[in-house]
Amino acid sequence: MKSSKLFYPTLREVPSEAEIISHQLLLRAGFIRRNTAGAYTYLPLGYRVIKKIINIIREEMDAAGGQEVMMPIIQPRELWEKTGRWSLYGDEMFKLTDRHNRDFALGPTHEELVTSIVDNDVHSYRDLPLLLYQIQNKYRDEIRPRFGLMRGREFIMKDLYSFDVDDEGLNTSYRKMYQAYRQIYERMNLKFRAVEADSGAIGGNESHEFMVLAENGESEIVFCENCNYAANVEKAECSVLEMDNKEEIKELSKIHTPGQKTIQDIVDTFDIPYEKQIKTLMYLADDKLCAVVLRGDRELNEIKLKNFLASNELVMADERMVSEECGAGFGSLGPVGLNVKVYADLELTNMYNFTCGANEDDYHYINVNLGRDFVPDEIVDLRNAVAGDLCPECNKELFLVKGIEVGHIFKLGNNYSQAMDAAFLDAEGQEKHLIMGCYGIGVSRTMAASVEQNYDDNGIIWPMSIAPYHVIVVPVNMKNEEVAAGALSIYNELNEAGIEVLLDDRDERAGVKFKDADLIGIPLRVTIGPKSWKDNQVELKKRWEKDFELIDRKSIVERIKTIINS
């Protein structure tokens, strides 16, 4: 491809809409353009990268036994009603109505659809296992699309669904996918971690997220350097630190705290640290009011709470209701003397003489102690993990890093097949529900994640495996006929050798060409200048290295081949 013909509008300035580095660089380098919030056009360079990523994914999915299909994006409401997700997925689904007034959704995911297909045509255990996948656009009406390709409303996804006869089969499929995912991210040179994840409200019993490590990640993960345990902070089990911090128990007393509404207020005014306070959150679990208490600086993990309570619906209580029931508004609540169920986080067993609201506006208790002053109905793990927590596997300290979730795999079991009554006959002639798994990769997000990990002040640095072109040939001056002709001949030779090459044949100054080449991140640059060309030499520069090397004109193609294949 010649640069003079290639549509890649580069921008010198950072577009004001872009906040994070991948968004800025993909816009500046002319890879993507936004059309509306959370929906992007992939320009020629961007789409080349997308296709590279897709090819890697496709190869690994096929190698793992997957078969590629293409399902419709438009899905009828009835299908989603069968699993209850028409309402459960709710506002996050783009919905539309046809001329006959029938409701449809734009597919945010395809469990229902694929299950209905398989149910129709798979009747025997002999047809299983079956692994079907597709790569297409997904639609999710996100509350807040953001960060360019990171969280879009329309995005490219690979989704594979496995169907097995039993849990053992599912385990095999799951392991295959886990391995395939590792290969995929390794081939793209991404620094990533596979972490234990929560499967959420509609998951099965096991789930892993594949996290690309990056500052701008939206997810937090904890990991153990000792035993390699890694988990999403929402999933990680929190144990109690076995600390020798027993204190002498002091007398309970009530203090006047006018206008003190937040934990922070108490810290500021009374110099009582977060770790000496507890907070009380009021929830409605299936319409029953309950209180959750945890250390002042901890985050409640609603998924843990919901799982523990086995409740269908869990929402925060509103303040008016809480005032009526408890005699105080938010900010003055505490577990002492409360007459609703109280669930305490495990960590409270390690706290002494702490502070909490007195269930009376503008009053707090100090020197509260578990057991003496109140007895929770249950003491369970309810919080998100933090750095410094102990590894549930080996008890060593956990570290916290941020990551971008680029893949997520789930064991679904019979969740969907049961709801949709998708069954087969086993070897004994017994009817059984299909055992399913689902496995997703955010393709467009992966492109952004790669940029987040590979860039410098001058622009993107693509890994060879997903670079839009392997090489860019830069004649330093198009007016110099020997240089221009030399560049063209090298360009032709590279093309003939099957190398993806871009020739910057624009009549621009060298500086402009170098800046653009760096910005769009082509891994290798061959520069042809008048002086070295006279000596039959060209310059080879690797985008990720600072200096170039002089190479004999005759051996440049072989040299490039070697680098690409290494």
Add this chain to the structure above:
RNA sequence: CGGGGCGUGGCGCAGCUUGGUAGCGCGUCUGAUUUGGGAUCAGAAGGUCGCAGGUUCAAUUCCUGUCGCCCCGACCA
């Protein structure tokens, strides 16, 4: 959905407080001189100031509404 910010040539922005129909840098086009890290000079094109109302002799500027975009939040009381 709550809070904040923004919308002015392709891009980045100024002007608006104190109304008098627009300006800067980059980019684009023409010509000349340049040609190894985003050249220089000369000239030119390009804007119903997001949209709709209102106030006014007069609105980019003030008021109302509306649409769009970005950021923060939506458990941390």
